Amino acid sequence: MIIKQSFTIPGSTGKPILMDLTYGNKLKDAPLVIFVHGFKGFKDWGTHNLVAEYFADHGFRFLKFNFSHNGTTPDHPIDFVDLGAFGDNTFTKEFEDLDRVITFACSGKEFPVAKNLNLIGHSRGGGISIIQAANDDRVSKLITWASIADFRSLWKKEEEAEWKEKGVIYSFNVRTKQYTPIKVDLLYDLEKHALTYNILKAAENVNRPWLIVHGNADKNVLLKEAEELKKHSVNAELFIVPYANHVFGASHPYTREELPLELKLVCEKSIEFLK
Numbered sequence: 001m002i003i004k005q006s007f008t009i010p011g012s013t014g015k016p017i018l019m020d021l022t023y024g025n026k027l028k029d030a031p032l033v034i035f036v037h038g039f040k041g042f043k044d045w046g047t048h049n050l051v052a053e054y055f056a057d058h059g060f061r062f063l064k065f066n067f068s069h070n071g072t073t074p075d076h077p078i079d080f081v082d083l084g085a086f087g088d089n090t091f092t093k094e095f096e097d098l099d100r101v102i103t104f105a106c107s108g109k110e111f112p113v114a115k116n117l118n119l120i121g122h123s124r125g126g127g128i129s130i131i132q133a134a135n136d137d138r139v140s141k142l143i144t145w146a147s148i149a150d151f152r153s154l155w156k157k158e159e160e161a162e163w164k165e166k167g168v169i170y171s172f173n174v175r176t177k178q179y180t181p182i183k184v185d186l187l188y189d190l191e192k193h194a195l196t197y198n199i200l201k202a203a204e205n206v207n208r209p210w211l212i213v214h215g216n217a218d219k220n221v222l223l224k225e226a227e228e229l230k231k232h233s234v235n236a237e238l239f240i241v242p243y244a245n246h247v248f249g250a251s252h253p254y255t256r257e258e259l260p261l262e263l264k265l266v267c268e269k270s271i272e273f274l275k
Helices: 048-057 083-088 091-107 124-135 159-166 185-192 199-204 223-231 261-274
Strands: 002-010 016-024 032-036 061-065 117-122 141-145 168-173 178-183 210-215 236-241
Touching: 002 048, 002 091, 016 048, 016 091, 032 048, 032 091, 032 124, 048 061, 048 261, 061 091, 083 178, 091 117, 091 124, 091 185, 117 124, 124 141, 124 199, 141 261, 159 168, 159 185, 178 185, 199 223, 210 223, 210 261, 223 236, 236 261
Parallel strands: 032 061, 032 117, 117 141, 141 210, 210 236
Antiparallel strands: 002 016, 016 061, 168 178
């Protein structure tokens, strides 16, 4: 029997972080996996709930959450109804959110503290997770799925001048048909913390086991970024998934009851690594 609990905690600037914990009925103190979603992602995207159940079936507790400024709200967890928050988001806010989620998981207030706390970060969430793991002794193991190797790869370099001039750029969301605003505060935040938020530099300082997973058909984040991450870490193992795209065969909405073959392979390899 799979159990799912929901929690809400204060995030950056007091905005709420909605999260859920999935586990088997005999797994109250099992190893914990915290999943960190990427840009324009959210905790209930596509196959994320199936992934959580898959990990629960294999002996883990799986905690996933919405960043406080990802554009969703607790009342609308899968819709981008708060574009103001989306536009105000920065990397610093996401690091603060992730730190608060880890602190919550380690507090023992709502569920038993895990002996092993592990991070899985996807895409931009992978970059966030790498830097967190490099600086947080509470993290036992790190897994990144289709991770970026540089935050600046999320936009075109030539956009930066116009971004600074106008104060905002817009990113089109193909799924929702929305033009989502991104204020220049995010760019200034990255420039202010250029050394601290350097993913490749952080990769050199990840001193715990790390599994890098990437599809060789990923057109959003090219395989060379995974190879670059591997080059910068003596503790990392690179696992390449043949024919897999950026989301390993998943989609949103996802109506099938079983994981796509590529994503199931990713989950199998990740669980093998964690065990």
